[in-house]
Amino acid sequence: MTTPSPQGFPRVGRPRSERATNAILEATADLMEEEGFAATTIEAIASRAGVSKVTIYKWWPTRGAVAIDAYFRRYHETLDFTDTGDVAADLSAQLQLLITTFQGRAGTIMGELISQAQRDATLAAALRDGWLQPRRDLTAKVLRLAIDRGQIRPDVNIESIMDQLYAPVYWRLLMRHQGFDHELVLSLVDNVLHGVSANPNLA
Amino acid sequence: MTTPSPQGFPRVGRPRSERATNAILEATADLMEEEGFAATTIEAIASRAGVSKVTIYKWWPTRGAVAIDAYFRRYHETLDFTDTGDVAADLSAQLQLLITTFQGRAGTIMGELISQAQRDATLAAALRDGWLQPRRDLTAKVLRLAIDRGQIRPDVNIESIMDQLYAPVYWRLLMRHQGFDHELVLSLVDNVLHGVSANPNLA
Amino acid sequence: MTTPSPQGFPRVGRPRSERATNAILEATADLMEEEGFAATTIEAIASRAGVSKVTIYKWWPTRGAVAIDAYFRRYHETLDFTDTGDVAADLSAQLQLLITTFQGRAGTIMGELISQAQRDATLAAALRDGWLQPRRDLTAKVLRLAIDRGQIRPDVNIESIMDQLYAPVYWRLLMRHQGFDHELVLSLVDNVLHGVSANPNLA
Amino acid sequence: MTTPSPQGFPRVGRPRSERATNAILEATADLMEEEGFAATTIEAIASRAGVSKVTIYKWWPTRGAVAIDAYFRRYHETLDFTDTGDVAADLSAQLQLLITTFQGRAGTIMGELISQAQRDATLAAALRDGWLQPRRDLTAKVLRLAIDRGQIRPDVNIESIMDQLYAPVYWRLLMRHQGFDHELVLSLVDNVLHGVSANPNLA
DNA sequence: CTCTAACCGAGACGGTACGTCTCGTCTTTTG
DNA sequence: CAAAAGACGAGACGTACCGTCTCGGTTAGAG
Numbered sequence: 070m071t072t073p074s075p076q077g078f079p080r081v082g083r084p085r086s087e088r089a090t091n092a093i094l095e096a097t098a099d100l101m102e103e104e105g106f107a108a109t110t111i112e113a114i115a116s117r118a119g120v121s122k123v124t125i126y127k128w129w130p131t132r133g134a135v136a137i138d139a140y141f142r143r144y145h146e147t148l149d150f151t152d153t154g155d156v157a158a159d160l161s162a163q164l165q166l167l168i169t170t171f172q173g174r175a176g177t178i179m180g181e182l183i184s185q186a187q188r189d190a191t192l193a194a195a196l197r198d199g200w201l202q203p204r205r206d207l208t209a210k211v212l213r214l215a216i217d218r219g220q221i222r223p224d225v226n227i228e229s230i231m232d233q234l235y236a237p238v239y240w241r242l243l244m245r246h247q248g249f250d251h252e253l254v255l256s257l258v259d260n261v262l263h264g265v266s267a268n269p270n271l272a
Numbered sequence: 273m274t275t276p277s278p279q280g281f282p283r284v285g286r287p288r289s290e291r292a293t294n295a296i297l298e299a300t301a302d303l304m305e306e307e308g309f310a311a312t313t314i315e316a317i318a319s320r321a322g323v324s325k326v327t328i329y330k331w332w333p334t335r336g337a338v339a340i341d342a343y344f345r346r347y348h349e350t351l352d353f354t355d356t357g358d359v360a361a362d363l364s365a366q367l368q369l370l371i372t373t374f375q376g377r378a379g380t381i382m383g384e385l386i387s388q389a390q391r392d393a394t395l396a397a398a399l400r401d402g403w404l405q406p407r408r409d410l411t412a413k414v415l416r417l418a419i420d421r422g423q424i425r426p427d428v429n430i431e432s433i434m435d436q437l438y439a440p441v442y443w444r445l446l447m448r449h450q451g452f453d454h455e456l457v458l459s460l461v462d463n464v465l466h467g468v469s470a471n472p473n474l475a
Numbered sequence: 476m477t478t479p480s481p482q483g484f485p486r487v488g489r490p491r492s493e494r495a496t497n498a499i500l501e502a503t504a505d506l507m508e509e510e511g512f513a514a515t516t517i518e519a520i521a522s523r524a525g526v527s528k529v530t531i532y533k534w535w536p537t538r539g540a541v542a543i544d545a546y547f548r549r550y551h552e553t554l555d556f557t558d559t560g561d562v563a564a565d566l567s568a569q570l571q572l573l574i575t576t577f578q579g580r581a582g583t584i585m586g587e588l589i590s591q592a593q594r595d596a597t598l599a600a601a602l603r604d605g606w607l608q609p610r611r612d613l614t615a616k617v618l619r620l621a622i623d624r625g626q627i628r629p630d631v632n633i634e635s636i637m638d639q640l641y642a643p644v645y646w647r648l649l650m651r652h653q654g655f656d657h658e659l660v661l662s663l664v665d666n667v668l669h670g671v672s673a674n675p676n677l678a
Numbered sequence: 679m680t681t682p683s684p685q686g687f688p689r690v691g692r693p694r695s696e697r698a699t700n701a702i703l704e705a706t707a708d709l710m711e712e713e714g715f716a717a718t719t720i721e722a723i724a725s726r727a728g729v730s731k732v733t734i735y736k737w738w739p740t741r742g743a744v745a746i747d748a749y750f751r752r753y754h755e756t757l758d759f760t761d762t763g764d765v766a767a768d769l770s771a772q773l774q775l776l777i778t779t780f781q782g783r784a785g786t787i788m789g790e791l792i793s794q795a796q797r798d799a800t801l802a803a804a805l806r807d808g809w810l811q812p813r814r815d816l817t818a819k820v821l822r823l824a825i826d827r828g829q830i831r832p833d834v835n836i837e838s839i840m841d842q843l844y845a846p847v848y849w850r851l852l853m854r855h856q857g858f859d860h861e862l863v864l865s866l867v868d869n870v871l872h873g874v875s876a877n878p879n880l881a
Numbered sequence: 882c883t884c885t886a887a888c889c890g891a892g893a894c895g896g897t898a899c900g901t902c903t904c905g906t907c908t909t910t911t912g
Numbered sequence: 913c914a915a916a917a918g919a920c921g922a923g924a925c926g927t928a929c930c931g932t933c934t935c936g937g938t939t940a941g942a943g
Contacts, residue, residue: 080917081910081917082908082909082910082917082918083907083908083917083918083920084908084909084918084919085919085920089919089920089921105391106391110897111898111900112899120920120921121920121921121922121923122899122900122921122922122923123920123921124921126900181391183387183390183446183447184386184388184389184390184391185387186387186447187384187386187387187446188308188310188384196447197447201447205449219470221469222468222470226456229440229456229459232440232444232460233436233439233463235443236436236439236444237432237435239439239446240435240443241435241439243386243446244386244400244404245400246404246405246408253429256428256429256432260433260464260467261468262468262469263467264464264467264468264469265425265433265464265465266423266424266425266465266467267422267423267425284885284886284887284942286887286888286889286939286940287887287888287941288887289888289939313928313930314929314931315929315930316929322890324891324892325931325932326889327889329932330888487936487937488890488891488892488893489891489894489933490892490893490934491893491894492934495893495894512797513797516923516925517926518923526894527896528895528925528927529893529894529928530893532926532927533894586796587796587797589796589853590792590794590795592793592853593790593792593793594715594716594790599853599854602853607853607855611855625876627874627875627876628874628875628876631865632861632869635846635862635865635866636869636874638846638849638866639845639846639866641849642842642846642849643841643842645845646841646845646848647841649795649848649852650802650805651802652806652810652814653837653841659835659838662834662835663841663842666834666870666873667870667874668874668875669873670871670872670873670874670875671830671834671839671870671873672829672830672831672872673828673829698914698915719903719904720903720904720905724916728916729915729916730916731916731918732907732915733914735905736915
């Protein structure tokens with residue numbers, strides 16, 4: 070995030086226009102929702118926000134950076150951590166929250182952001198640090214608590230478990246080879262918790 | 273693939289130049305490897321192949337279409353199906369093959385193709401049909417055989433299992449939040465087969 | 476001038492669009508007349524001519540170059556050479572022609588072109604070679620014929636005479652400290668031919 | 679000049695910073711000499727003078743206004759009026775003074791100021807009133823004295839004579855089609871005083 | 882053994898967006 | 913209240929590719 074830190078002490082000179090910042094982020098989010106990321110050019114954002122291009126370039130290095138700030142600002146609510154003691158339920162709740170978000174516009178846009186991240190390392194980092202990691206941290210917490218309680222084997226690789234829970238969602242979001250719904254959530258959690266082997270004792 | 277089918281009967285007029293076709297696909301593959309997909313513009317391809325832009329547009333609708341033809345032509349070998357009777361081994365073999373491919377240039381390029389597929393429906397379809405589905409078919413075959421043998425529970429959702437095996441690979445390819453190696457393969461297969469629950473009997 | 480030489484042999488590739496060339500030069504001349512040179516930006520020309528900016532940049536290096544081509548095209552008629560044997564009349568005729576031209580829009584535009592030539596060496600050269608020199612050549616011819624006939628002293632500096640005839644016109648065009656009309660012409664020619672000294676014999 | 683008149687009575691509030699005014703004019707003159715007028719932007723002046731842009735805009739309406747104040751301040755010395763009774767000598771002295779000034783940086787800058795005056799009426803007026811007219815007044819004085827003494831015909835147009843003396847200098851300054859030196863001065867004065875006609879009696 | 886349809890190279894063209902520049906104005910804090 | 917600092921809206925700059933459009937010149941089967 071590029072937003073400057075207004076750390077109490079006021080700087081000299083005309084202060085950054087809050088109106089402009091808001092207008093830019095709102096315009097960006099609107100454009101991404103209505104026209105898609107491809108049409109969300111700097112010029113379109115500037116025009117819609119009633120702002121000069123230079124003002125955008127002043128605060129964000131690329132349109133990817135604007136986009137992700139706008140995205141986080143608009144879709145910031147989808148985080149959940151509740152420890153009910155029921156691993157399956159807790160993981161399902163987290164997964165379901167993500168899927169619900171992605172069923173609206175936010176899903177398509179996330180796909181486009183991931184797409185853009187392939188050619189914009191800064192955006193990739195922002196996505197990892199600002200979106201992915203917070204969610205993984207919460208899931209990791211659930212898994213570690215479960216291990217402490219003896220519900221999950223202590224020798225497993227937590228990272229790969231999380232990928233097996235989350236990656237399918239993003240993968241279907243990107244490739245659209247299958248849809249995603251609550252049943253998928255149950256299936257993903259069940260598979261990875263209990264395995265699909267017919268005779269688990271012989272594992 | 274857009275290459276027209278030369279169904280025996282020869283057409284009137286000057287035939288399509290094989291030299292041009294080859295030059296275009298090679299130039300495209302080279303460019304994607306050396307400069308990345310973003311730099312693989314139609315103009316760059318035309319220039320490198322010593323070909324006119326129109327010739328490219330004549331045979332492919334978008335640069336995504338050229339790219340995927342070039343990709344499939346260069347990285348076509350990574351398919352495997354062996355039925356050893358050992359589900360874990362067979363799945364691991366297939367996964368490992370994919371990972372090996374993706375550890376080279378082919379991985380980066382695949383990421384860029386997936387990226388481009390977000391804004392190019394034709395490319396998305398080509399990726400699904402020409403790359404994804406063949407691999408899923410083979411894996412589905414392994415899983416169904418295992419179900420038939422009673423090694424895997426018959427009530428599982430095969431699609432979600434396959435996503436839990438493959439999606440993590442693509443996901444790490446795209447987000448680079450974790451690397452992928454043989455250990456990951458083992459972990460993915462083990463988790464989904466036997467589950468991570470400490471007490472599977474109570475599942 | 477940037478116009479390419481169509482020396483008979485046809486070049487490969489799509490030929491230069493005559494329509495575009497015409498539209499550009501007409502639009503430029505119109506804009507200079509109506510809005511002034513300052514408003515005659517490349518973008519304004521492109522927009523008015525219904526032409527892409529690149530097409531302009533392709534054939535002219537700067538807007539000054541377009542401007543001067545457009546100017547020469549529209550105001551090309553003001554050249555005169557008649558040898559009546561009467562030096563004063565012949566010089567007056569040439570001067571009057573220039574003044575008449577400059578009394579319309581062409582005068583203001585010429586001022587702006589001279590202005591622009593101060594920061595654009597190519598434009599300066601084009602003005603010298605394409606506008607100034609042809610007129611000076613004709614005037615020099617008149618003067619040399621007069622010398623040959625014994626009407627003008629052979630020891631005079633022709634260049635300085637020509638400047639004393641023409642420079643006042645351009646100077647008034649630029650500074651607007653005095654107007655210019657037919658009386659000025661007569662005065663300029665008379666002064667330089669016969670001198671303002673009350674007793675020329677004592678020169 | 680745009681500099682406001684400090685008419686004796688002191689104004690309320692913080693007084694205008696003399697330091698700033700000086701710094702601005704010096705910076706402007708330096709920039710025009712070293713980088714040319716085109717590079718003498720308000721921002722460049724502000725930066726070099728260590729002054730805010732607003733401070734400049736506060737006291738001068740355009741950069742042309744600053745430029746001309748800076749120019750007059752630095753090149754104010756070139757005025758001369760001596761009445762020796764020898765018209766030719768007195769005119770030559772005045773012309774020579776101008777030429778000497780214009781052979782240095784001052785010449786190039788004057789060309790750029792005249793250029794700028796084409797699009798800045800205030801600058802044009804300032805040039806006319808602050809530069810041109812004072813010199814013309816002195817030359818007119820010389821000419822009128824000569825008329826009074828019977829050295830110059832009383833029916834001549836003084837304005838056109840002055841243009842025939844001065845305009846060639848500015849014209850060569852602007853168009854660079856010929857150089858200017860002392861010989862030119864002699865030639866200009868001689869031509870206009872005694873005429874170039876071979877037989878002046880028959881005029 | 883020409884005729885002719887299709888292909889191919891070169892490259893001009895109308896567009897769109899890029900990221901940069903400078904302008905002149907506006908809005909703060911500091912002196 | 914002036915001055916400095918610097919953010920801001922406006923809009924032109926010159927460049928890069930896009931996808932389309934002529935052109936002149938092949939190439940090879942069909943008549």
